[in-house]
Amino acid sequence: MFTYFSTFITGLNEVVSDALKKSVSSVRIEQILDGLIVYKTNVNPRQIRELRFFNNSFVLLETVRGNVSDDTLKKLVDKVTGVKIQIPVEKRTSFRIMFSKENQPVSVEPKILQSLEKKFASKDLSVNRTSSGVELLFLARSDGYGFFGLRLTRHGDYKKTLHPGELRPELANLLCCLSDPTQDDVFLDPFAGYGAIPIERAVSFPYKRIYAGDIVPNLVSELKQKASKLGKRFIIGQLDATKLNTFSDSSISKIVTDPPWGIYSSGKNFD
Structure with missing residues (x-):
């Protein structure tokens, strides 16, 4: 049985917990924090990678809990340094070690990094800091929790891939989850915009x-092109x-949508 931790959009603890229980068989939730969930399951890492409502997922290798005033990152590094940890890789590959503090990448002293690299290097794992096959992440949170894990997923840079105001796929997925999807649903998004919600419904449910x-x-034309590229057939107009x-x-059984709140808040009147 593997232990995983995954990050998600903050404020959606209950929604994510329910989505995980519906998506993964025999899952046991160990801990849920704002924006992070720890869970155990027999499901293999390949299936965890397919869970689209998470930001990123990791195999959990070690964890610490300190006070908010503690240097959580140092505490986590010290603990990992002092225990034996097996990195679960399926084939010979390279690795790099990254550090994150309160959602921001940080660096550590070169001798600390070199010591950790030496600890995990083996005949199956070689160091490659620029284009590694796998990534080991030390993650320190502002609430004093620290997690060390093997990265399974990494979403792209949404500033480059999404239009301004376009929903992130993870949020679109969770909105669809909330509608309790079934195979008999006649689904409508009347404010489809760039199509995040209907595309996610078509892809995942x-x-x-x-x-x-x-x-x-223009948005309608763009959405038609996206649907065609995905090979998904739904009615767009x-x-x-x-x-x-x-x-x-x-005639419609489910409506999931993201109204243009920015327009409404601009002071324009709508009858």
Whole structure:
């Protein structure tokens, strides 16, 4: 049985806990903090990588708990240095060691890094600081908790891959989870925008039919192109969310959407 820890969007502890229980068989949640969950399961790492509602996931190798005033990173490094830890890799590869303090990458003294690299180097693991096969992460939180793990996933730089205001895939996935998806759902997103929600529903969950629309023609065209590239078929068209009379009563079973709150808060009036 593996122990994992995964990070997620803060403030969604209960939603993430429920999503994990539904997605992973025989899971036992050991600990849940704001934005981080620790759990045990017989599921192998490949399946954990496929959980789209997490930001990043790791095999847990060691952990510490200190006071908020403690130097958690130093405490974690000291503990890892003093115990024997087996790195679970499936084949010969290279590794690098990274350090994070309160969600920001940090450096440590060269002699500390070299000592840790020497500790974990073996015939199956060689050091490569620039283009490694696996990454070992020391993560220190502001609440005094520290985690050392083998990284399983890394999402891309959303500043480069997402448009301004576009939902992150993890959040879109969790919103779909909240709708309790079934294979009989007729699903609608009337404020589809760049398509994060309907695409996530089509990729990750069962459905009977999906409708997605937006009032902006360019967004509709872009969403059609995205759906085509993914090989997912759902009904996309220009749609005014204030006038949904094109749909008959009771024809839609689930609506999940992300209204343009920024526009509403700008002071414009809508009838």
